[in-house]
Amino acid sequence: MTDKAVLITGAAGGIGRATVETFIDAGWHVIGVDRSPYGENFPTGSLFIQSEITHPENTQALFDQVRSFISSENLPGLTALVNNAAIQIAKPIIETSIEEWDSVITNNLTSAFLGAKLAHPLLAANSAATGRSAIVNVSSVHAIQTSANIASYAASKGGLLALTRAMAIEFAADNIRVNAILPGAVDTAMLRASLSRGSLSGSNVTDRLENLARKTVNGRIGQPQEIARAIYFLADDDQSSFMTGQALVIDGGATARLSTE
Numbered sequence: 001m002t003d004k005a006v007l008i009t010g011a012a013g014g015i016g017r018a019t020v021e022t023f024i025d026a027g028w029h030v031i032g033v034d035r036s037p038y039g040e041n042f043p044t045g046s047l048f049i050q051s052e053i054t055h056p057e058n059t060q061a062l063f064d065q066v067r068s069f070i071s072s073e074n075l076p077g078l079t080a081l082v083n084n085a086a087i088q089i090a091k092p093i094i095e096t097s098i099e100e101w102d103s104v105i106t107n108n109l110t111s112a113f114l115g116a117k118l119a120h121p122l123l124a125a126n127s128a129a130t131g132r133s134a135i136v137n138v139s140s141v142h143a144i145q146t147s148a149n150i151a152s153y154a155a156s157k158g159g160l161l162a163l164t165r166a167m168a169i170e171f172a173a174d175n176i177r178v179n180a181i182l183p184g185a186v187d188t189a190m191l192r193a194s195l196s197r198g199s200l201s202g203s204n205v206t207d208r209l210e211n212l213a214r215k216t217v218n219g220r221i222g223q224p225q226e227i228a229r230a231i232y233f234l235a236d237d238d239q240s241s242f243m244t245g246q247a248l249v250i251d252g253g254a255t256a257r258l259s260t261e
Contacts, residue, residue: 001045003130005029005075006235007066009053009115010085012036014188015138015231018224019082020046022232029073031066034085045073053085053111063118070122077126077133080235081119083112083160084138088153088190101152108156109163112137116167120176127175132237135171135178137164138227141251143182157182161247168245177244179234184251185215186222217253226250 006023010016011032020043023030030046032038033053042048047069051062070077086108089100116135123133140157142150161180168178230250233239249255 001029002027003075004079005031005070005073005077005126006080006082007031007033007078007115007119008082008084009033009111010138011048012038013084013190014224015183015186015227016084018228019084019231022225022228023235026232026236028079029069029075031069033062053115054106056114059111059114059118063122066119067122075126076129077124078119078122079126079130079132080134080136081115081123082136082138082231082235083115084231085111086138086153086156086190088150090149090153092149093151096152104152104156105159108153109159112160113163116178120171120174123171123176124174131175132241133174133176134235134237134240135164135167135176136231136234137161137167137178137180138231139164139180139182139247141182141184141249141255143180143247144249145255164247165245172244177234177237177240179240179243179245180247181227181230181234182247182249182251183227184222184249184254186224186227188224215254215257216251217256220252222250222252 006028008019011020012034020030020032024043032048033051035052037050038048049062049065051058053059089104127133137160139160142154143157143161146154164178164180171178
């Protein structure tokens with residue numbers, strides 16, 4: 001393994017698992033975090049922490065474990081943080097309760113703020129030793145183009161995109177790059193659960209996925225591995241060292257086409 005370490009939240013989900021595998025294949029130490037169990041096959045030489053990161057006290061305890069792991073592996077610090085954890089509630093605005101709104105904002109936006117704040121000393125330590133560190137925030141195309149019945153999710157992802165720019169400016173002095181990735185339709189459990197929002201026709205999930213695929217320029221939806229490789233690109237200083245404060249859209253061309261076509 002290299003002396004590089006990455007912390008990935010939402011590690012047990014579709015994009016999260018693909019991202020874990022991508023970094024492991026590249027020889028990184030991986031610290032995965034998720035409220036759900038990962039299973040028994042988390043890679044050796046790495047660490048999985050089952051934790052609810054929306055609670056500040058849990059997040060503080062989580063980073064105590066992260067620091068212990070970094071010390072035990074004799075690593076200079078944390079090379080990258082991937083803020084990937086998210087939930088989605090698909091409801092019209094007027095039917096969304098304040099509790100549901102707060103839950104989405106807390107899970108998708110506040111957790112990224114808190115994670116970056118607590119990870120900063122470890123990222124700065126790595127930068128001091130190696131000259132490199134990075135944060136990758138997993139936003140969404142809903143930050144720039146959205147649809148009906150998903151307002152809380154769109155607001156959280158739009159906030160995350162703005163937070164990315166602010167982090168990039170404030171963390172530049174410590175040589176910490178901060179970028180965001182904006183995935184479009186990717187075949188994950190979250191996407192499949194959202195297909196009942198009413199924006200797609202079709203009597204079953206397969207039909208709705210096919211109808212969604214036809215809305216992209218590429219004519220298909222994305223796979224988690226494609227997003228994971230883009231996350232790795234932004235985290236790896238050898239590949240993206242001159243990028244910070246940017247939004248990388250990966251959506252099969254969906255946002256390139258006029259909605260009036």
